[in-house]
Amino acid sequence: MTSPQNIQNIPNIQQLANSLNEVSLSTSPTNTFSGSFNSFKARRLSTTNKAKPLKPFSTGDFKILLLENVNQTAIDILSKQGYQIEFHKTSLGEAELIEKIKDVHAIGIRSKTKLTEKILSHAANLVSIGCFCIGTNQVDLEYAAKKGIAVFNSPFSNSRSVAELVIAEIITLARQLGDRSIELHSGTWNKVSAKCWEIRGKTLGIVGYGHIGAQLSVLAEAMGMNVIYYDVQMIMSMGTAKQVGSLKELLNNADFVTLHVPELPETKGMISTAQFNEMKQGSYLINASRGTVVDIPALIEARKSGRVAGFALDVFPNEPAKNGVDLFNNDLNAWASELTSLGNVILSPHIGGSTEEAQSAIGVEVGSALVKYINEGSSIGSVNFPEVDLRTLSQDQVNHVRVLYIHQNVPGVLRTVNEIFAEHNIDKQFSDSEGDIAYLMADISDVYESDIKKLYEQLEQTPFKIRTRLLY
Numbered sequence: 001m002t003s004p005q006n007i008q009n010i011p012n013i014q015q016l017a018n019s020l021n022e023v024s025l026s027t028s029p030t031n032t033f034s035g036s037f038n039s040f041k042a043r044r045l046s047t048t049n050k051a052k053p054l055k056p057f058s059t060g061d062f063k064i065l066l067l068e069n070v071n072q073t074a075i076d077i078l079s080k081q082g083y084q085i086e087f088h089k090t091s092l093g094e095a096e097l098i099e100k101i102k103d104v105h106a107i108g109i110r111s112k113t114k115l116t117e118k119i120l121s122h123a124a125n126l127v128s129i130g131c132f133c134i135g136t137n138q139v140d141l142e143y144a145a146k147k148g149i150a151v152f153n154s155p156f157s158n159s160r161s162v163a164e165l166v167i168a169e170i171i172t173l174a175r176q177l178g179d180r181s182i183e184l185h186s187g188t189w190n191k192v193s194a195k196c197w198e199i200r201g202k203t204l205g206i207v208g209y210g211h212i213g214a215q216l217s218v219l220a221e222a223m224g225m226n227v228i229y230y231d232v233q234m235i236m237s238m239g240t241a242k243q244v245g246s247l248k249e250l251l252n253n254a255d256f257v258t259l260h261v262p263e264l265p266e267t268k269g270m271i272s273t274a275q276f277n278e279m280k281q282g283s284y285l286i287n288a289s290r291g292t293v294v295d296i297p298a299l300i301e302a303r304k305s306g307r308v309a310g311f312a313l314d315v316f317p318n319e320p321a322k323n324g325v326d327l328f329n330n331d332l333n334a335w336a337s338e339l340t341s342l343g344n345v346i347l348s349p350h351i352g353g354s355t356e357e358a359q360s361a362i363g364v365e366v367g368s369a370l371v372k373y374i375n376e377g378s379s380i381g382s383v384n385f386p387e388v389d390l391r392t393l394s395q396d397q398v399n400h401v402r403v404l405y406i407h408q409n410v411p412g413v414l415r416t417v418n419e420i421f422a423e424h425n426i427d428k429q430f431s432d433s434e435g436d437i438a439y440l441m442a443d444i445s446d447v448y449e450s451d452i453k454k455l456y457e458q459l460e461q462t463p464f465k466i467r468t469r470l471l472y
């Protein structure tokens with residue numbers, strides 16, 4: 001028997017054929033693979049009329065690879081769906097990742113795993129990527145969209161954790177606390193007040209006034225700091241913070257400069273020699289954004305000259321994929337040993353968002369977004385896809401199919417697709433586009449088992465199709 005899901009290319013055909021023979025028609029929540037989902041589980045194509053009962057697949061056929069110690073909250077949410085989960089505490093090297101990605105339908109990563117075009121080109125079955133973090137610069141978002149892979153992240157669940165770390169670093173730098181602690185750990189009592197400052201009344205310059213920058217602004221003002229910020233967007237200030245018109249203006253006026261911009265071509269090397277020369281003599285720099293934003297050799301020079309009185313780095317251009325690795329033992333980080341020879345320097349291993357609260361919230365947010373996309377097709381919150389959703393169908397509805405059709409954004413698609421749907425009844429339809437990619441979701445009724453294969457094949461044969469999924 002040819003199953004409708006067999007022709008959806010998820011998962012591999014032989015496995016699906018096997019599972020078809022095993023799965024019963026019960027409404028068990030495990031019978032909810034891409035051909036169906038939990039909230040649809042009571043819906044079946046009618047066994048009366050011309051229809052034969054459908055045999056939905058088990059969600060157990062859906063494979064998810066979770067890397068980088070993604071939080072337990074995510075594992076709980078995903079395993080509850082019955083998906084097969086392979087979990088790794090670390091990131092994987094390119095060759096191993098290519099092998100594993102060939103087989104999986106979704107992948108969960110954090111900031112270390114690079115999902116390049118080369119790696120994604122092997123991802124034959126991949127429908128979604130969950131970035132269990134804020135940053136998505138590690139994924140080739142455009143290529144993923146072209147392959148019909150929706151990418152989700154957690155836009156602000158760790159913002160507060162980063163802001164709190166930066167506050168700690170501002171005080172630590174102002175009081176040279178790191179150096180005093182290192183000295184005392186090695187037995188040296190060195191009580192000094194020279195060039196140690198209160199932060200009250202000092203000016204904090206925030207570069208990038210988004211989720212983290214704005215949180216930080218509130219905390220800093222509460223401690224008596226004056227806040228100025230620079231952003232490419234006009235953004236309403238929190239409290240009495242003031243937006244300045246240029247990066248130069250911010251650098252000229254801030255006692256502490258803290259960076260909270262995303263990694264973009266424009267932010268690469270954004271703070272280099274010219275920018276250090278604009279900073280106030282004896283000011284401080286904090287980078288908890290991305291390692292590429294600061295030119296580290298230039299920073300070292302600025303610290304040596306005293307232009308910068310101290311700095312804190314939470315992020316580095318080439319970060320190790322796992323714990324226990326020697327950051328200095330990496331040719332790409334040739335400057336690393338120099339960092340430790342400088343006074344008043346705080347180095348942390350990319351822990352800005354690493355709190356129990358943040359990781360647990362991220363696990364819930366991204367885990368839930370993956371389930372909504374896999375099971376219902378909702379792309380709300382996707383960072384590389386048009387955001388499309390339809391209300392969840394009632395469990396009582398029969399002979400309904402939800403069509404998820406990702407296609408090139410070219411003229412004539414809706415006419416063609418609606419001609420295909422014309423034999424049935426279109427209950428609801430929503431379509432949106434972003435750049436070259438468009439996503440159409442339609443709930444259609446009067447569909448019988450005997451129609452499914454034809455419907456799927458007709459959509460797959462359209463010249464602009466990127467990916468088709470049918471949920472029922």
Ligand SMILES: NC(=O)c1ccc[n+]([C@@H]2O[C@H](COP(=O)([O-])OP(=O)(O)OC[C@H]3O[C@@H](n4cnc5c(N)ncnc54)[C@H](O)[C@@H]3O)[C@@H](O)[C@H]2O)c1
Nearest residue numbers: 134135208209210211212231232260261262288289352353
């Ligand atoms: N250290 C960590 O653990 C950690 C944790 C979370 C996020 N991050 C990093 O911090 C970055 C910022 O996070 P967020 O949640 O505040 O992001 P966000 O998107 O909410 O804010 C970023 C802000 O930067 C602005 N911006 C972009 N380009 C700019 C430019 N060239 N000059 C000035 N402003 C510019 C944007 O307009 C936006 O307001 C993330 O992209 C991520 O890379 C690091």
Ligand SMILES: O=C(O)[C@H](O)COP(=O)(O)O
Nearest residue numbers: 110111112133134135353
């Ligand atoms: O983008 C982020 O959210 C941060 O850089 C944290 O990344 P991580 O989850 O890899 O610690």
